[in-house]
Structure formats: structure tokens, C-alpha cells
Amino acid sequence: MLSANDLLAPKPIAATMSAGRETIVTANAGRKAAYSEQTVWMLAIRDQRDKAAFAKLFDHYAARLKGFVMRAGAPKAQAEDIVQEVMLTVWRKAHLFDPERAQVSSWIYQIARNRQIDVIRKEARPVPEALANDDESDDEPDAGQVIALEQESDKLRQALAKLAPAQREMIERAYLGELTHTEIREATGLPLGTIKSRIRLGLERLRHELKDLRQE
Amino acid sequence: MSANISHHIPSEILAAYAAGSLGQAFSLVVAAHVSLCTECRAELAAHEAAGGAVLDTIAAESVSPDLFARVLDHLDDPVQPEPAPRGREGVFPGPVMDALKGKAPRWKALGGGVKQCLIGGDDDGLSRLLFIPPKQAVPDHGHHGTELTLVLQGGFSDEVGHFDVGDVEVADAELEHTPVADAGPPCIVLAATDAPLKFNTFLPRLLQPLFGI
Ligand SMILES: [Zn+2]
Numbered sequence: 001m002l003s004a005n006d007l008l009a010p011k012p013i014a015a016t017m018s019a020g021r022e023t024i025v026t027a028n029a030g031r032k033a034a035y036s037e038q039t040v041w042m043l044a045i046r047d048q049r050d051k052a053a054f055a056k057l058f059d060h061y062a063a064r065l066k067g068f069v070m071r072a073g074a075p076k077a078q079a080e081d082i083v084q085e086v087m088l089t090v091w092r093k094a095h096l097f098d099p100e101r102a103q104v105s106s107w108i109y110q111i112a113r114n115r116q117i118d119v120i121r122k123e124a125r126p127v128p129e130a131l132a133n134d135d136e137s138d139d140e141p142d143a144g145q146v147i148a149l150e151q152e153s154d155k156l157r158q159a160l161a162k163l164a165p166a167q168r169e170m171i172e173r174a175y176l177g178e179l180t181h182t183e184i185r186e187a188t189g190l191p192l193g194t195i196k197s198r199i200r201l202g203l204e205r206l207r208h209e210l211k212d213l214r215q216e
Numbered sequence: 217m218s219a220n221i222s223h224h225i226p227s228e229i230l231a232a233y234a235a236g237s238l239g240q241a242f243s244l245v246v247a248a249h250v251s252l253c254t255e256c257r258a259e260l261a262a263h264e265a266a267g268g269a270v271l272d273t274i275a276a277e278s279v280s281p282d283l284f285a286r287v288l289d290h291l292d293d294p295v296q297p298e299p300a301p302r303g304r305e306g307v308f309p310g311p312v313m314d315a316l317k318g319k320a321p322r323w324k325a326l327g328g329g330v331k332q333c334l335i336g337g338d339d340d341g342l343s344r345l346l347f348i349p350p351k352q353a354v355p356d357h358g359h360h361g362t363e364l365t366l367v368l369q370g371g372f373s374d375e376v377g378h379f380d381v382g383d384v385e386v387a388d389a390e391l392e393h394t395p396v397a398d399a400g401p402p403c404i405v406l407a408a409t410d411a412p413l414k415f416n417t418f419l420p421r422l423l424q425p426l427f428g429i
Pocket of ligand 1: 221223224225249253254255256257
């Protein structure tokens with residue numbers, strides 16, 4: 001049985017921390033106990049290749065993913081194949097998971113959309129340059145950033161739940177890939193401002209770390 | 217890196233990119249701009265978080281009892297490593313280098329010193345690089361659909377404003393504009409449309425299929 005405590009084993013603190021962030025680092029251990037189950041499972045998969053954690057993640061997401069890909073147009077017969085591919089990709093690309101930059105559902109959403117697009121399109125979709133060497137994920141995550149991002153994601157879910165049914169339907173269709181960008185402009189959106197600011201802080205921090213690394 | 221960018225990708229285009237509903241040509245401009253712009257990288261991630269919220273709250277469909285066993289069976293299968301995305305070369309962001317298949321652009325003269333290199337096109341759009349000598353005007357043109365123009369080198373001005381490296385101009389079907397390259401280095405842009413262009417003065421309509429523009 002995996003518990004959040006398993007993740008509390010002391011690890012060396014990343015050498016790239018700048019002085020201003022020391023308070024966050026000392027508070028890290030206590031805060032990590034507050035990670036969501038999904039994040040804890042995903043980090044165990046990433047860092048320990050933990051199959052028990054993978055089973056829990058599967059139990060949480062498989063039925064949601066099946067509902068999601070069927071709503072996005074996958075025939076019932078194909079839906080479980082897509083779920084299988086998505087879950088296998090989660091396992092294989094776990095080293096790319098970075099809880100400071102994307103909450104678990106957001107990361108799995110991207111994998112699910114990419115998988116479904118790959119089925120339809122011949123050409124690979126153009127992707128932005130990576131910011132860092134993403135294979136080096138054994139960096140100690142900044143717990144404050146991880147938790148703040150989880151909280152913002154919770155707020156998004158609540159905001160979505162509070163929408164009038166017709167509006168919620170439009171948002172769902174937008175993120176299921178059923179609307180053109182012109183149609184999305186009409187669909188008044190979710191409050192994305194605060195989560196964007198939070199993610200931006202994480203990106204700025206990463207950028208400064210990269211700069212520190214280059215200067216060493 | 218992105219400190220000087222003042223014209224960004226509109227939110228609804230980032231949302232469509234996150235959702236996978238954006239055509240190949242526009243997706244290239246989005247990927248290239250996000251490579252240069254922290255602001256839009258963060259906004260794209262915010263849309264992906266919204267997608268995550270939809271995934272979390274959507275009606276679930278129960279899966280077959282043996283699905284997990286099937287997944288486990290393949291967990292340790294050997295996997296072919298995917299080709300790594302190309303990195304930036306000179307003024308060309310990684311995704312543009314990917315579209316060019318790692319080679320330097322093969323320019324074709326359009327007249328007046330203006331050159332272009334088609335890098336992608338299908339039914340839902342067309343993308344190309346344009347090379348515009350200093351102070352040269354790009355022929356006046358309108359669009360059937362939307363045109364996205366990302367500056368990779370130099371800069372240009374038109375009726376809408378001034379665009380520097382990293383800036384994106386979004387021109388809708390109503391806009392007829394005449395971009396003029398800045399003095400200084402030649403202007404290189406990545407331009408994408410979701411429909412063929414219609415030139416007013418530069419090339420007869422009949423020639424358009426020939427040039428693919
Ligand atoms: Zn931007």
C-alpha cells in the first residue's frame with residue numbers, strides 16, 4: 001500500500017535553487033503530504049515504476065477516459081483500445097510528467113487528445129520546442145507550486161460544474177475538439193486567468209533555473 | 217526571450233490547438249510561437265488544464281473487467297523510440313525545422329525580391345515562409361479565411377501596427393493589408409492561412425493555383 005509518506009524520504013535539494021526560494025524548500029516536506037492521490041500515484045509511477053500505483057491510476061482514469069473518447073467520437077468498439085493506448089503511454093512517458101507544470105488530469109488529457117488525433121491524421125501535429133531536458137525529472141519539485149496548481153485545477157472543475165448546462169456543453173465540446181476556433185470564440189470560457197498566472201510563475205522559475213545551469 | 221513580444225496568439229486558437237481541432241498549418245504557427253513565448257505557453261497549459269477538468273467531470277463509461285490485465289500484458293513491451301523533435305536553427309524554431317525536415321528553406325522568387333518557400337498544405341490550410349527585402353511591400357491581399365503571420369527575422373508594419381520578431385498578426389477575411397518590411401535585415405515570416413489567399417494586384421487570379429498561393 002502506497003501512502004503519501006513514502007514520498008517524504010529526504011532527497012538532495014536541487015542545486016539550482018536560488019536564495020529567494022529557501023523558505024519554500026524548507027516547507028516542502030510538510031506540504032508534500034497534501035498532494036492529491038493522483039499526483040502521488042503519478043510520481044510513484046515516474047520515480048519508482050510502481051505498478052500498484054499504476055493500478056490505482058488506471059482505476060481512477062480508465063472509465064473517465066472511455067467516456068471522454070466516446071464523447072469525442074470514438075466508436076464503442078474502438079474506445080477501449082484507445083484507453084489502453086493512453087494508459088500505456090502514461091506508463092511509458094511518465095518521465096515527462098512534471099507536476100509543477102501540469103496537473104495529472106491535464107497531462108492525461110493531452111495524451112488522450114494526441115492519441116485520438118493520431119488515429120485520424122496522417123501527419124504528426126507540430127509541437128512546441130521543449131523548455132528543458134525533460135528526462136531529468138528527478139529534480140525535487142517545488143511542493144508549493146505543485147499544490148497551488150492542484151488547487152487552481154480544483155477551482156476549474158468547480159467552475160465547470162457550476163455552469164448552466166448549455167454553457168457547460170459548449171465548453172465540453174470545445175475541449176473534446178468538436179468546435180472550430182471561430183466557434184470557440186463565441187463560447188464564453190472558463191476563468192483561466194489565475195491558473196495561467198500560476199503556470200507562468202512555474203515557467204519563469206524553470207527559465208531561471210535553466211539560465212543558472214548554463215552559467216555554471 | 218519573450219519580453220518584447222506584444223502580439224500573441226488569440227486564446228480561442230490556443231484552445232483549439234489544445235483540443236486538437238486546429239488544422240495543420242495553424243498548428244505550426246502556434247507551435248512555433250509558443251516555442252518563443254512564455255506567455256502563450258502558459259495560456260496553452262491553462263487550456264490543457266481546462267481540458268483536464270472536462271476529462272475529470274465527464275460521464276464515465278465502465279470498462280471491461282479484463283482491460284487492466286490487457287494493459288498490464290503490454291506494459292513491458294519494447295517500444296520504438298519516437299524521433300526526437302528538432303531544435304531551433306538560426307531564426308527557425310524547432311517545429312519549423314521539423315516542417316522543413318531539417319533542411320534549409322528552398323526559396324522560390326515571387327518578384328520584387330520577395331521569395332517564398334511552401335512548407336505544408338492540405339485541405340484545411342497552407343503554410344509557407346516568406347522572405348521580404350528591407351522596405352519592400354508584400355503585395356496587397358485579402359483572405360478567404362484567417363491568416364496568421366509570425367515574424368522570425370526583421371519586422372514589418374501594416375495598417376494594423378508594427379510586428380517584431382516573435383509577434384503574430386491575425387488577419388481575418390475582412391482585412392486587406394499591405395505589410396511593408398522594416399529597414400534593416402530582410403524580414404522572414406511564417407504565414408499560414410486556413411484557405412487559399414486572394415491577391416489583388418500582384419498575381420492574376422488564374423496564376424494562383426500555379427504558385428500554390
Ligand atoms: Zn505569445
